[in-house]
Amino acid sequence: MSGTVIALERFEEAGRRIAAFLQAEFSCYSDRAFLDAFARSSRVVAVMSTGIAVRSIAPLLSDKWTDPAVVVVDPGLSFAIPLVGGHHGANDLARELAGLGIAPVITTATERAGKAAVEVVAEQQGCRVLNRESTVPVNAAILDGDVPVYNVPGPAMVIAGKGVAILVREAEYTIGLGCRRGTTEKTVVHAIREALLLSGIKAEEVSVYATTAKKALEPGIIGGVRALGGTLVYLEDSVLARFPPETPSRAAAIGLAGVAEPSALAASRKKELVMKKTVFGEVTIAIAR
Numbered sequence: 001m002s003g004t005v006i007a008l009e010r011f012e013e014a015g016r017r018i019a020a021f022l023q024a025e026f027s028c029y030s031d032r033a034f035l036d037a038f039a040r041s042s043r044v045v046a047v048m049s050t051g052i053a054v055r056s057i058a059p060l061l062s063d064k065w066t067d068p069a070v071v072v073v074d075p076g077l078s079f080a081i082p083l084v085g086g087h088h089g090a091n092d093l094a095r096e097l098a099g100l101g102i103a104p105v106i107t108t109a110t111e112r113a114g115k116a117a118v119e120v121v122a123e124q125q126g127c128r129v130l131n132r133e134s135t136v137p138v139n140a141a142i143l144d145g146d147v148p149v150y151n152v153p154g155p156a157m158v159i160a161g162k163g164v165a166i167l168v169r170e171a172e173y174t175i176g177l178g179c180r181r182g183t184t185e186k187t188v189v190h191a192i193r194e195a196l197l198l199s200g201i202k203a204e205e206v207s208v209y210a211t212t213a214k215k216a217l218e219p220g221i222i223g224g225v226r227a228l229g230g231t232l233v234y235l236e237d238s239v240l241a242r243f244p245p246e247t248p249s250r251a252a253a254i255g256l257a258g259v260a261e262p263s264a265l266a267a268s269r270k271k272e273l274v275m276k277k278t279v280f281g282e283v284t285i286a287i288a289r
Contacts, residue, residue, distance in 0.1 A: 003093075004037040007047035011075045015047040018073065021100055034060060037068070043093050044070045046083075053083060065132060066270075069093055073102060081105045087119040087135075115142050118165045121149065127167035130208065130233065130267060134165040168231055171207035173274065175230075176264030177221055178211060178284040188224025191283035199275045199287055203228055210235055210263040212256060239266050247277040249284075264288035 003024030007015025012028060019026035022045070027033050029048065034056045037044045046053040053072045061067055061084065069089035072081045080097040082090035086108040094104035110117040118138045122129050129135060141147050141163065152158060160166055175195070179188060196203060209225045211218075213234040225232040237256060243265040245258030256262070260277045268288035275287040 002041045003043040003045070004041040005045045005047065006033045006037060008052075008075075011047045014073075014075055014077055015045075017077075018045055018047065018097070018100065022096070042068050043089055044068045045080075045093070045097075046070065046072045047075060048072070049074075050081065050083070057084065064088060071097070073097065077102050079103050079105050082107065086111070087117045110139055110142055113143055117142065118147075118167075122165075122167045125167060126170050128170050128207065128269060130166040130168045131160075131162075131164075134162060137163040138165045166233070168208045168233075171205050173201055173206050173287055173289050174264050174267040174269075175206055175209045176211065176260040176262065176267070176277075176286040176288070177209055177215075177225075178259035178263075178277075179215070179218065179220055180282040181218070183218070183220035183282040185220050185223030185227060187281060188220045188283055189227050191280035191285060192224060192228060194280050195275065195278060195285040195287065198278070201274075201287065203230075206230060207269075208233055208267050210267040212237070212240060212259050212263065214256075215259075233267060235263055235266050242266065243271075245277065246273065247286075249277065260284040260286035261288075 003022050004027055005015050005019040005024050006027050006029055008029045016026050027037065038060050050072050057070055064085060067085060069085035070083045071090050071093050072083050077100060080094040080102045082094050084090065091106055091108060091111060094106065098104055106112060118135050119129060138147060209230045209232045211221055211234060213236050215221055216234050222232065240256060240262040243262040245261040247261060249258040261273060264286040265271050265273065265288045270289050273286060273288050277284050277286045
């Protein structure tokens with residue numbers, strides 16, 4: 001995992017020691033140091049005061065799911081303080097620095113209570129959280145008591161409320177699906193295979209398949225995804241509306257701006273289309289990552 005250690009010039013020796021321990025890049029503090037580190041690293045250690053680090057990274061922060069994990073270490077190498085991204089690598093990075101005799105200072109509530117946050121459970125299971133907004137109520141519930149984890153290997157359909165975190169297999173891509181009413185399972189399978197072949201993506205690289213909740217009773221999609229051993233999720237209109245399609249769609253007939261592209265984007269991690277909506281006979285498919 002890529003990492004960068006940034007230190008004030010007077011603390012360069014301490015910074016280089018940490019960089020060597022972590023096998024990370026080293027950079028002396030400058031106006032661009034954090035900007036460059038955010039662009040290329042998933043883990044950043046700042047050897048300086050917390051105030052300097054906070055002021056430096058504040059303009060760069062955008063999303064806790066994509067920002068690097070940032071840990072501040074005091075110049076005396078006594079304490080490692082996860083500044084942002086505690087559940088997204090910073091806590092683990094601080095603990096790793098204990099190998100240098102640096103004490104990790106963990107402030108996230110679940111860890112302080114000796115419990116694993118939903119993001120931590122997802123990582124332990126080789127999964128990712130599909131509905132990220134669920135982590136707030138779920139982690140709050142974890143603090144109040146035990147929150148059960150249900151493993152549903154499928155084939156199955158799960159209707160989950162807003163306070164339920166859905167964990168899906170960790171993989172690079174998501175596929176958004178749409179089809180005409182009555183499309184057969186065989187047709188859906190063929191279309192998905194064609195899309196994967198066209199995009200150069202393997203079936204095992206697909207984390208999840210997604211479509212509109214309006215297609216919840218469409219047997220072709222259900223059977224097609226099941227035949228390929230995939231996980232299918234249904235997305236509500238309010239979720240799809242947050243991701244306007246880039247390609248014109250006929251989905252207005254069912255009250256939506258689009259199906260395939262919004263579904264692929266909504267279920268993806270990076271929110272980037274790698275294949276715009278493409279029509280394969282009666283099936284439309286888009287792929288995102």
